[in-house]
Structure formats: C-alpha cells, structure tokens
Amino acid sequence: MTPPPAHGPAGLVTDGPADLLVTGCTALTHGPDGEISFVEDAAVVVRDGVVVAVTGTAAVAGLAAAERIDGSGTVALPGLVNCHTHAPMAALRGIADDVPADEWFNDWIWPIESELTERAVELGARLACAEMIRGGVTTFADHYFAMDTVAAVIEETGLRAVLGQAYFSSQGPEGRAASLDFALRRRGTAGGRITTCLAPHAPYTVDEDDLAATAELAREHGLLVHTHAAESRAQTDNSLARYGRTPIEILERAGLLEGDLLIAHATGLDAARDLPVLRRATGRVAVATAPRTYLKFAWDTTPVRALRDIGIPVGLATDGAASNNTLDVWESMTLTALLQKYVERDPAWLTGRQALHHATLQSARAVGLGERVGSLAAGRRADLVLVDLTGPHTQPVHDLAATLVHSARSSDVRTTIVDGRVLMRDRQLLTVDVPAVVRELAELLPALVDRNHGKRIQKYEA
Amino acid sequence: MTPPPAHGPAGLVTDGPADLLVTGCTALTHGPDGEISFVEDAAVVVRDGVVVAVTGTAAVAGLAAAERIDGSGTVALPGLVNCHTHAPMAALRGIADDVPADEWFNDWIWPIESELTERAVELGARLACAEMIRGGVTTFADHYFAMDTVAAVIEETGLRAVLGQAYFSSQGPEGRAASLDFALRRRGTAGGRITTCLAPHAPYTVDEDDLAATAELAREHGLLVHTHAAESRAQTDNSLARYGRTPIEILERAGLLEGDLLIAHATGLDAARDLPVLRRATGRVAVATAPRTYLKFAWDTTPVRALRDIGIPVGLATDGAASNNTLDVWESMTLTALLQKYVERDPAWLTGRQALHHATLQSARAVGLGERVGSLAAGRRADLVLVDLTGPHTQPVHDLAATLVHSARSSDVRTTIVDGRVLMRDRQLLTVDVPAVVRELAELLPALVDRNHGKRIQKYEA
Numbered sequence: 001m002t003p004p005p006a007h008g009p010a011g012l013v014t015d016g017p018a019d020l021l022v023t024g025c026t027a028l029t030h031g032p033d034g035e036i037s038f039v040e041d042a043a044v045v046v047r048d049g050v051v052v053a054v055t056g057t058a059a060v061a062g063l064a065a066a067e068r069i070d071g072s073g074t075v076a077l078p079g080l081v082n083c084h085t086h087a088p089m090a091a092l093r094g095i096a097d098d099v100p101a102d103e104w105f106n107d108w109i110w111p112i113e114s115e116l117t118e119r120a121v122e123l124g125a126r127l128a129c130a131e132m133i134r135g136g137v138t139t140f141a142d143h144y145f146a147m148d149t150v151a152a153v154i155e156e157t158g159l160r161a162v163l164g165q166a167y168f169s170s171q172g173p174e175g176r177a178a179s180l181d182f183a184l185r186r187r188g189t190a191g192g193r194i195t196t197c198l199a200p201h202a203p204y205t206v207d208e209d210d211l212a213a214t215a216e217l218a219r220e221h222g223l224l225v226h227t228h229a230a231e232s233r234a235q236t237d238n239s240l241a242r243y244g245r246t247p248i249e250i251l252e253r254a255g256l257l258e259g260d261l262l263i264a265h266a267t268g269l270d271a272a273r274d275l276p277v278l279r280r281a282t283g284r285v286a287v288a289t290a291p292r293t294y295l296k297f298a299w300d301t302t303p304v305r306a307l308r309d310i311g312i313p314v315g316l317a318t319d320g321a322a323s324n325n326t327l328d329v330w331e332s333m334t335l336t337a338l339l340q341k342y343v344e345r346d347p348a349w350l351t352g353r354q355a356l357h358h359a360t361l362q363s364a365r366a367v368g369l370g371e372r373v374g375s376l377a378a379g380r381r382a383d384l385v386l387v388d389l390t391g392p393h394t395q396p397v398h399d400l401a402a403t404l405v406h407s408a409r410s411s412d413v414r415t416t417i418v419d420g421r422v423l424m425r426d427r428q429l430l431t432v433d434v435p436a437v438v439r440e441l442a443e444l445l446p447a448l449v450d451r452n453h454g455k456r457i458q459k460y461e462a
Numbered sequence: 463m464t465p466p467p468a469h470g471p472a473g474l475v476t477d478g479p480a481d482l483l484v485t486g487c488t489a490l491t492h493g494p495d496g497e498i499s500f501v502e503d504a505a506v507v508v509r510d511g512v513v514v515a516v517t518g519t520a521a522v523a524g525l526a527a528a529e530r531i532d533g534s535g536t537v538a539l540p541g542l543v544n545c546h547t548h549a550p551m552a553a554l555r556g557i558a559d560d561v562p563a564d565e566w567f568n569d570w571i572w573p574i575e576s577e578l579t580e581r582a583v584e585l586g587a588r589l590a591c592a593e594m595i596r597g598g599v600t601t602f603a604d605h606y607f608a609m610d611t612v613a614a615v616i617e618e619t620g621l622r623a624v625l626g627q628a629y630f631s632s633q634g635p636e637g638r639a640a641s642l643d644f645a646l647r648r649r650g651t652a653g654g655r656i657t658t659c660l661a662p663h664a665p666y667t668v669d670e671d672d673l674a675a676t677a678e679l680a681r682e683h684g685l686l687v688h689t690h691a692a693e694s695r696a697q698t699d700n701s702l703a704r705y706g707r708t709p710i711e712i713l714e715r716a717g718l719l720e721g722d723l724l725i726a727h728a729t730g731l732d733a734a735r736d737l738p739v740l741r742r743a744t745g746r747v748a749v750a751t752a753p754r755t756y757l758k759f760a761w762d763t764t765p766v767r768a769l770r771d772i773g774i775p776v777g778l779a780t781d782g783a784a785s786n787n788t789l790d791v792w793e794s795m796t797l798t799a800l801l802q803k804y805v806e807r808d809p810a811w812l813t814g815r816q817a818l819h820h821a822t823l824q825s826a827r828a829v830g831l832g833e834r835v836g837s838l839a840a841g842r843r844a845d846l847v848l849v850d851l852t853g854p855h856t857q858p859v860h861d862l863a864a865t866l867v868h869s870a871r872s873s874d875v876r877t878t879i880v881d882g883r884v885l886m887r888d889r890q891l892l893t894v895d896v897p898a899v900v901r902e903l904a905e906l907l908p909a910l911v912d913r914n915h916g917k918r919i920q921k922y923e924a
Contacts, residue, residue, distance in 0.1 A: 093857070094864035098813040130854035295800035296868075298809045325868035326855055338757035347760045351560040392592035393788055395555070395900045396907060402556035406758075406787035411873035438857045445858060 013045050013053045017064035020046035020420050023057045025071025025386060026400070028078070030375045034361050036353050038400050044076055046382040049191075049419035054376050067422070073390045074414060075404065077356075078374050079138025079383035080329040081363035082318055083288035084226070084264040086144045087153075088116075089320030090131065090327065091124035091441060091448060097325070101232065101297045105460035109322055112448060113145070114455035120448050121146040122153060123441045129157040130432040131327045133423045136413035138383040140327075141262065141288070141317075141367045143199045143226050147182050155190045157431045158423045160383060162367045164199025164226045168458055169207045176200070176210060176217070183223050193419060195368065197224035197262070203247040204235060204462040211254035224260040224368045227251070230268040232299045235462045240270075248274040257281035260368055264288045264317065266307075267300045279310040286366035288317035291335040293324045304340050304358075305349060315366030316359055330410035333359045337405050352401030382420040385413050475507050475515045479526035482508035482882050485519045487533025487848060488862070490540070492837045496823050498815050500862050506538055508844040511653075511881035516838050529884070535852045536876060537866065539818075540836050541600025541845035542791040543825035544780055545750035546688070546726040548606045549615075550578075551782030552593065552789065553586035553903060553910060559787070563694065563759045567922035571784055574910060575607070576917040582910050583608040584615060585903045591619040592894040593789045595885045598875035600845040602789075603724065603750070603779075603829045605661045605688050609644050617652045619893045620885045622845060624829045626661025626688045630920055631669045638662070638672060642679050649685075655881060657830065659686035659724070665709040666697060666924035673716035686722040686830045689713070694761045695730040697924045702732075710736040719743035722830055726750045726779065728769075729762045741772040748828035750779035753797040755786045766802050766820075767811060777828030778821055792872035795821045799867050814863030844882040847875050 027042035043060040045052040053059075089109075096108035121144070132140060139160040142150055147165040154161045165182040167175030176198075183196035200206040200214050206227075218225045229247040230236050239247050248269065251257055257277070266287045269275065278285060289302035304314050316332040318324045333355050340350040364374020373383045387408055389397065394407045416424040423431050489504035505522040507514040515521075551571075558570035583606070594602060601622040604612055609627040616623045627644040629637030638660075645658035662668040662676050668689075680687045691709040692698050701709050710731065713719055719739070728749045731737065740747060751764035766776050778794040780786045795817050802812035826836025835845045849870055851859065856869045878886040885893050 090854075091858065093860065093869060095860040097861060097864040097868060098810050100809045127854050127857060134854060292800065295804045296809060298803045298807045321869075325864065328855065338754065341760045342757045345760045347562045347758060348560050390897070390900075392552075392589050392596060392894075392896050392899075393790065395589060395896075396553065396903055398555070398557040398907075398911070399559060402559040402787065406559060407555060407783075409871065409873065411871065432854075434854050434857075435852070437854075438852070441858055445860075449860070 013055065013060065013063065017066060018045045018047055018052065019065070020067045020069070020382065020417070021060060021063060021065035022069045022071045022076060022386065023060065025074045025076040027054050027076045027376055028356065028360070029054055029377065030361060034357060036356050036401065042076065044376060044384065046420040049382055051376060051378055051380050051382045053378050069386070069415060071386050074386040074388050075400070076376060076384050076386055078360045078376055079385050079416065079418065080136045080359060081315060081367055081374065082132060082137050082140035082327060082329045083262065083315030083363050083366045084290060084317035084319060085128070085140050085142055085327060086320030087128035087140065087142050087150060088121040088124035088144055088146070089322040090128040091120055092322035094325055095322060095449060102460050104323065106456065110456045110458050110460065111451040114457040115453055116145060118146050118149050120444055121149045123437055123444065125150045125153040126157065126432055126437045127441065128321065128327055129153060129159055130429055130434050130437065133157070133159065133416045133429060133432070134413065134427070135328050135330055135410035136385040136387070136416055137327070137329050138385065138416060138418045139367065139369065139373055141226060143264070148186070151186050151189065151194055154194055158418050158421050160193040160373070160418055162195045162197055162224065162226070162369070164197040166199045166201050168201050168205045169210045170205070170458065176214060180217055180221070184221065191419065197226045200225065200227045202228040202231070202462070203239065203250040205458060208250060208254055211250065211256060215255035215259060218259045224262060225256055226262040226264070228264045229266060230274070231265040231462070232297070233268040236268040236270055238462055246270050246273050248277050252277050257283055257285055259283040261285045262288060262366055265290065265302065267294050267302050269303055271303070271306060275306055275310055278312055286313040286315060288315045288366055289332070289336060290317040290319040290324055291332060291339050292326065293319040296323060301339050301343060304336065305344055313362040313365045314358055315363035328410045329359070334405055352399065352405040355405045356401055383418050385417065386415040388412050388414040475517065475522065475525065477509070479528060480507045480509055480514065481527070482529045482531070482844065482879070483522060483525060483527035484531045484533045484538060484848065485522065487536045487538040489516050489538045489838055490818065490822070491516055491839065492823060496819060498818050498863065504538065506838060506846065508882040511844055513838060513840055513842050513844050515840050531848070531877060533848050536848040536850050537862070538838060538846050538848055540822045540838055541847050541878065541880065542598045542821060543777060543829055543836065544594060544599050544602035544789060544791045545724065545777030545825050545828045546752060546779035546781060547590070547602050547604055547789060548782035549590035549602065549604050549612060550583040550586035550606055550608070551784040552590040553582055554784035556787055557784060557911060564922050566785065568918065572918045572920050572922065573913040576919040577915060578607060580608050580611050582906050583611045585899055585906065587612045587615040588619065588894055588899045589903065590783065590789055591615060591621055592891055592896050592899065595619070595621065595878045595891060595894070596875065596889070597790050597792055597872035598847040598849070598878055599789070599791050600847065600878060600880045601829065601831065601835055603688060605726070610648070613648050613651065613656055616656055620880050620883050622655040622835070622880055624657045624659055624686070624688070624831070626659040628661045628663050630663050630667045631672045632667070632920065638676060642683070645685050646683065653881065659688045662687065662689045664690035664693070664924070665701065665712040667920060670712060670716055673712065673718060677717035677721060680721045686724060687718055688724040688726070690726045691728060692730040692736070693727040694759070698730040698732050700924055708732050708735050710739050714739050719745055719747055721745040723747045724750060724828055727752065727764065729756050729764050731765055733765070733768060737768055737772055740774055748775045748777060750777050750828055751794070751798060752779040752781040752786055753794060753801050754788065755781040758785060763801050763805055766798065767806055775824040775827045776820055777825035790872045791821070796867055814861065814867040817867045818863055845880050847879070848877040850874050850876045
C-alpha cells in the first residue's frame with residue numbers, strides 16, 4: 001500500500017462541481033511502467049465522462065458533485081475489457097456442451113446461425129450486456145453478424161464496445177464490403193463509446209486475397225482488424241498440410257501484421273514458426289485469450305509467457321457463451337493465472353499482479369483503446385467498477401492482488417460505471433430489464449434452435 | 463425433464479404439519495443407479511430434520527408447515543460437501559501466493575502454525591463456515607488442530623462436519639491418542655451433525671508404525687481415517703526413493719485400505735503401482751480432489767477417470783484457503799469438469815451430469831455419509847440449497863446440468879439448509895456475524911503472521 005498521491009493535475013479538481021465523485025475506496029492505479037499499486041482511502045473525481053483525478057478522499061472534502069458514491073469496503077478497478085466475444089450467442093448458452101469443436105460448429109452453431117434473426121441477435125446481445133455489466137465488464141470487442149443491431153443495444157445499455165461485422169469468403173466480396181460499411185458508419189457513435197473494426201472470420205474461412213484486401217482497407221481507413229487465428233493446434237496442423245503455412249504466416253503474408261490486429265485465441269501457435277513472425281510484426285498486434293473455452297474443448301491454452309517474451313499484449317476474453325458458458329472476464333483472469341501456472345509448471349509465474357496487468361492495461365491495448373481506458377488516471381474515460389471485499393470469502397486481506405485474483409469473483413462487483421454513467425449500482429442494473437429479455441427470448445428459442453432446415457452457414461473442416 | 467414423481471412414501475406427507483416446506487422449485491434427484499434427473503415444480507417436505515418427500519407442488523397443496531420457502535426460479539440441490547479442508551486456515555487466505563509448495567510449507571504455513579492460538583482457530587473456522595454456508599456447502603470434512611474449537615463452531619453455525627484432529631509422528635504417540643480421544647468424545651454431537659475420524663497427517667509425516675496403529679484403532683472403534691497422500695508426483699517419487707514404496711503402498715501396508723479411508727489429493731498416483739493397490743482395497747476408500755490448489759502449485763490433478771475405472775469415488779474439495787484462496791466447492795465442481803476434459807484431452811469426458819454426480823453422491827460417500835446426505839430423497843437428512851437461476855448469466859437454460867456446472871456459481875446459492883434448519887435465507891447469513899469475525903480477526907493477524915519466533919511445526923521435505 002502506498003500513500004495516496006494526487007494523480008490528476010490538482011487544479012482541475014477544483015474547476016467546479018464533479019459529475020460523479022467516488023470516495024473512501026481503495027483504488028488500483030498504474031505506475032509509469034505499468035506497475036500496479038493500490039491507493040487507500042482514495043477518491044475518483046469524474047467530469048464530462050472523464051477521470052479528472054484519482055486522489056485522497058481528504059483532498060476532495062467540500063467538493064460539490066452531482067452524484068456521489070460511498071466506496072467504503074470496495075476496491076475501484078478500471079472496468080474489465082472482454083477482448084473477444086460474440087455477445088448475441090448468449091442466447092445459445094449451454095446449448096452444446098461436452099462435445100468436440102467440430103461437432104459444436106457443424107451440428108449445432110453453424111446450422112443455428114444460418115437462420116439467425118435480428119430479434120434473436122438483439123435479445124442475445126441485451127442479455128450479454130446485462131451479464132457483462134453485472135460482471136464488471138465495461139468494454140467488449142464483439143465479432144458477429146447483424147452488428148447494427150448490436151450497436152443499437154450498445155447505445156441503449158451504455159457499455160463501450162469495439163464492434164466488427166464478421167465475414168467469410170463464401171459470402172463473396174460483399175461480406176468484406178459490408179464489414180467495411182459497418183465500420184465506417186458506426187465508428188464514434190453512441191457518444192464515442194463505439195469503435196469499430198474489420199472482422200474477417202479466420203484464415204480457414206477467409207482466403208488470402210480477401211485477407212490482403214482487408215489489410216489494405218484497414219490501412220486506408222485506420223481500422224483495427226479482429227480475427228480468429230490458430231484457435232487450436234489442429235487448425236495450425238491442417239493449415240500447414242493444406243497451404244504449407246501456419247494461420248499466423250497467412251496473416252503475415254496478407255499484410256495484416258503491419259497494422260493493428262487483434263487475434264482471438266492463438267492456442268495453436270507453432271512456437272518455432274509463429275513466434276519469430278509475431279516478433280517482427282510492425283503493427284500493434286495483440287492476442288485475446290479465453291481459457292475456459294479452451295479447457296472445455298480440451299485444447300491447449302494461449303502461450304502467454306512466450307507472447308510476453310516477444311512483447312505481444314495478451315488481453316482477457318470469454319469467447320461467446322455458446323462455448324464458454326459465461327461472459328465472466330473476472331473468471332478469465334483467474335483461470336489465466338491458474339492455468340498458466342499449470343502449463344508452465346511454475347507456481348511463481350503469472351502472479352496476481354501480472355493477472356491484473358493483463359486485465360487492465362494489456363486488455364485495453366489489445367482492443368485498440370490503450371490510451372482511453374484500462375487505467376484509473378486523469379484524462380482516461382471514466383470506466384470503472386467497485387468491487388466489494390466485505391464478504392467472508394474475501395477476508396482477511398493479506399495481499400490485495402491475491403484477494404482480487406484468487407478470492408474475489410465477478411459477483412463481488414457492486415457498481416459498474418462507463419463514461420461516468422452508473423450502469424449498475426449496488427448490484428441493481430439500471431439499463432437492462434433482464435426479466436423482460438428472458439421472457440421474450442424464451443418465446444424465440446424453439447424456432448432459434450430448430451435445425452430441421454438442414455442448412456449450415458459454413459462447414460468446419462479447419 | 464421428467465414429470466414429478468412422488469419420491470417419498472405418500473402417507474408420510476400427510477402425517478401432520480411439515481417443519482419446512484419448499485415449493486415451486488426444480489429439484490435434482492437421483493435414480494436407482496445414481497443417474498441425475500430434474501423434477502419440475504417440485505416440493506420438498508421436511509420434518510424433524512429429515513426429507514419426508516420430494517414430490518410435486520400440487521401434491522402438497524393444503525399441507526400445513528411451520529416454515530415455508532417459495533422456491534420459484536430456483537433449483538434445489540443436495541447441499542454441497544467439501545470433502546477436504548482446513549477451515550481455520552481461512553485466517554491465512556492469500557498469505558503466500560505464487561510460491562512453490564515447499565516454500566509455502568516451510569517459510570509460511572508451518573512457522574505460522576507453530577504459534578497458532580485457539581482464538582485464531584475459532585475465528586478462522588467461523589469465517590470459513592460463513593463462506594461455506596454462502597457457497598452452498600452443508601457438510602465439510604476438516605483435518606486440522608484444536609478441533610474441539612472447530613466442533614464448538616459447528617455447534618453454533620449449524621453446519622454438518624466430519625472432524626479429525628491432525629497429528630504427526632513427531633508428536634509421539636500422544637498425537638494419535640489425542641486424535642482418538644477427540645474422535646470418540648465428539649462423534650454424534652451437535653445433534654448428530656458432527657461425525658469424526660482419525661486424522662494422521664500424511665505418510666511422509668506419520669511413520670508406518672503409527673499408521674498401522676491408526677488402522678487398528680479405526681477398526682476397533684469403527685472410525686473413518688482421513689489423511690493426505692500422494693499430494694504431488696514429487697511426493698510419490700521421494701517416497702519411492704526413500705522407502706521403496708509409494709504413499710499409497712505405505713497406506714496399504716499399514717492396513718488402512720481395509721477400512722474406511724478418505725485420501726486427500728492423490729494427484730501423484732503412480733498409475734502402474736497404485737491403481738492395482740486401490741482396486742484391491744477391501745475398505746471403503748475414496749479420494750478428495752481440490753483442483754484449484756493443484757493449479758496454483760502447478761501440480762498434476764487427481765486422475766479422476768482412472769479412479770472411476772476402478773470404482774473409487776472422487777469427492778470435491780477445496781483444501782484450506784491458504785492454498786486454495788476459496789472454500790468454494792461449486793468452483794471445485796466447475797474446475798473438475800474443465801480440467802478433467804483438458805488433461806484427458808476429451809471434451810466429451812466429465813459431462814455436466816458427471817460433475818453433479820461427483821458433487822452429490824460421490825462426495826457424500828467420500829466423507830462416510832453416503833446413506834445420510836448427498837441426495838434429495840425421503841429419509842435423508844434435509845441438507846439442501848436453493849440456487850437462483852434468474853440472473854442473466856444463467857439464462858436461457860438449454861440444458862440444466864450445463865447451466866449448473868458451467869454458468870451458475872456459488873454466489874447464486876440463495877438459501878442453505880442443514881437438518882431442516884435455514885442457515886442462509888435470500889443470501890442473508892443467520893448464524894454467523896461476519897463483520898464481527900472480520901473485525902476480531904484483524905486484531906489477531908499481526909501476531910498470527912509474525913514469523914520472527916523462528917519455529918516451525920514441521921519441515922516439508924516430502
């Protein structure tokens with residue numbers, strides 16, 4: 001614990017009443033090299049959706065504020081970032097468990113997605129937003145279909161999102177064009193809470209010409225590209241057999257490593273071939289890891305340590321609820337810490353503080369928002385959560401990082417704030433009516449999961 | 463889903479008013495071969511601490527009851543069983559993270575335990591009970607010191623427990639004698655909620671003569687023996703190097719496999735040597751698995767599939783909070799499902815229903831209570847929990863087993879009942895004052911964690 005420094009330019013705190021003032025919490029802050037420290041009895045001052053200062057509670061005595069939150073007994077963290085999900089798939093949570101990935105795709109998900117309706121996307125996305133707000137997620141990177149519908153849900157729920165309209169080469173050039181059209185129309189909307197990207201599905205469903213054209217469009221329009229690659233070792237082996245190149249080598253050849261690129265999963269990296277390729281990337285390349293999904297599919301996990309050694313940030317993710325069953329980024333943080341120790345056979349690797357670094361700065365960088373969110377600091381967007389540590393399962397506190405990563409869980413998030421707006425207060429959601437969503441979704445489900453039509457949006461033979 | 467059968471002898475339901483009546487829930491029940499099914503719109507009728515019937519809500523219309531609980535939106539499960547923990551170590555939660563097991567023992571836990579006070583044991587145990595009640599645990603098997611103090615906490619908190627006073631051979635025969643004395647004095651106390659066992663620490667701290675004498679005492683007094691064995695592969699290798707026998711072979715030679723035996727961990731089994739030994743055990747032998755602890759120490763996990771193949775039940779556990787950071791048996795269930803898929807490289811192995819089987823019947827059997835708890839059925843003790851599935855993270859429900867194992871979490875337990883007594887209602891603890899425990903514990907902590915005395919209860923060189 002360190003004494004409370006004044007993180008914001010002091011003058012600004014007294015520039016007039018705050019819009020939101022959180023007092024009495026312990027605040028997680030980052031030092032100049034990203035090192036994590038905890039400021040006790042801290043205050044967070046918010047004005048115009050931005051953090052004005054993280055300072056001591058005593059320093060804001062007498063400051064007027066339109067809205068006040070007593071943060072006693074809580075830790076204030078930067079809101080969590082879900083670096084890779086398919087929010088609307090919350091509607092398919094638990095539909096195909098205990099099956100291998102090829103069966104999951106071919107017998108369940110891709111048949112169902114061939115008849116997906118906008119209404120199902122809307123309700124699934126709304127349910128996902130409710131779950132994420134309750135779990136302390138303030139930003140998510142979504143890669144799916146009917147993204148205008150998802151964007152509308154973002155407008156309404158108040159979350160921040162990085163949205164990309166997915167496409168396959170089987171759609172022809174129209175798929176890529178629609179993804180670009182979406183990205184250009186929607187970027188900066190929802191009061192700036194929506195950023196956008198191009199979203200080719202994966203190197204096994206999008207051909208090299210299409211990927212190269214995507215890289216060119218991304219460069220031209222300054223867009224992030226978000227794609228799946230090397231999801232499993234089997235995909236890498238099949239790619240080598242089919243093309244003589246790994247999925248990562250295909251991305252490189254297409255020019256995608258020269259721009260901003262978010263790679264989902266990368267559990268199937270070929271260390272000898274792929275690490276040198278990623279090391280020489282000239283763009284801002286990052287990986288999103290969703291460890292629960294990998295365990296469920298009995299896949300390897302993302303090689304976090306090898307990626308750190310070559311300077312690639314690894315952000316936390318949940319994938320969609322149809323594979324991951326939760327959109328619980330807190331759980332991803334915990335599982336990343338646990339599983340990395342296990343696979344590296346090193347209990348001292350991936351400490352609590354390292355896990356928190358992945359959950360904050362690295363995740364924000366991964367989705368292209370490294371300058372705007374991911375840290376509680378003056379000038380950043382006011383995306384934060386208050387985590388209640390008064391429960392018996394989080395007491396006593398010998399080491400706060402350990403408590404957060406290994407004892408606390410997403411249900412301990414008491415309050416979730418995006419752009420200074422409270423989306424959940426004391427566990428009460430303020431922008432989503434969950435019972436209504438659940439009721440309407442129940443009516444749609446029989447049609448949604450009916451696979452008698454015999455169609456399939458793709459065939460998985462990666 | 464199956465139509466609601468009347469599980470209890472129908473006559474009993476109308477024998478007069480119920481003490482407790484839960485209506486409108488979905489109830490998890492077991493068929494004759496232990497197969498799991500879910501009864502919709504179910505009622506659980508409790509009288510004198512025992513389940514009289516699990517039947518349809520309609521069948522109990524008009525039945526008088528001293529206490530009623532509306533179970534709408536919840537699933538009623540048998541209360542969870544924590545098959546191996548050290549409850550008082552909740553006081554040391556998170557004290558030594560990110561370190562290997564030998565450092566954890568030698569530099570932290572065993573120095574601290576050499577100066578343990580009864581007051582610290584009492585407060586730690588009370589905190590642990592609060593956490594477990596909130597997490598849906600109704601029974602735990604505890605293996606620790608100062609167990610009279612833990613027994614007193616059981617009296618007061620209302621939980622069920624299987625208690626054993628731990629001993630090392632370094633204590634001389636007095637250690638074993640004290641364990642026996644405790645077991646005989648305390649068994650059947652707390653209104654029958656306390657059962658007891660003999661608790662030799664492990665084959666690397668209790669010598670063969672001591673173990674053989676323990677086996678003899680267990681036989682003479684009809685007691686379960688609860689011990690650690692083959693906690694890690696390193697222990698097995700060291701045991702082979704030192705004695706020419708694995709820890710399991712040592713247990714066999716001591717005669718412990720001829721009686722009721724609960725083995726904690728067994729992650730370091732030597733498949734070729736130990737599985738045949740366990741297969742020919744004539745006693746009721748079971749294993750407790752605490753997967754979170756193994757991940758943290760970068761150990762292998764319990765070979766659940768191999769144990770199933772030879773008929774050894776595997777119960778769920780958390781170990782103590784000093785290694786595991788939580789006493790969350792729900793998390794152990796989820797992690798067992800996930801990690802077993804991964805280590806067996808089989809996504810179809812350890813299905814949701816299998817995980818629920820471990821959490822119910824197998825866990826109850828593991829702690830020697832297979833006839834009394836672990837299933838919602840007429841004649842069993844009324845130990846049950848109501849799990850709220852209305853949250854966005856548990857909706858929609860396509861497959862209830864998947865929802866319970868992979869989407870729900872311990873914080874969804876709304877109500878916890880032991881022997882028909884409500885210990886938590888709507889998340890409110892009724893038998894533990896958590897703020898008081900936390901406050902008093904905070905005062906003790908500086909002395910508790912001071913290691914300047916230079917003492918150590920044991921040296922870990924297993």
